[in-house]
Amino acid sequence: MRRDVFQAIADPTRREIIGLLSNQQFNLNAIADNFDISRPAVSKHIKILTQCGLITIKQDGRDRYCKANFVKLNEVANWVEQYRKFWNQKLDALGDFLEKEAKDNQQ
Secondary structure (H helix, E strand, C coil), X not given: CCCCHHHHHCCHHHHXXXXXXCCCCEEHXXXXXXXXXXXXXXXXXXXXXXXXXXXXXXXXXXXXXXXXXXHHHHHHHHHHHHHHHHHXXXXXXXXXXXXXXXXXXXX
């Protein structure tokens, strides 16, 4: 099953994992040590993050190291950007309207 970035960031645990990996690589055990959930649950979150392309896993001997891949977060940034522009325009128009109303009421 192919997952998308929005599914991945919808879960707080996965967001925490992404945050943890934002500064350095960790092996699966080191990631699991940062959470109060079972290792199989952490592995499930890692699998989802891998399926949507937010992390990559590299085998090094017996260890598997996870590394963040933030390129896929551009999807989220682009989606949010369109709404940021929309709301900024609306709020600017509201500000202009309120200033005009205030001036009109002072006269």
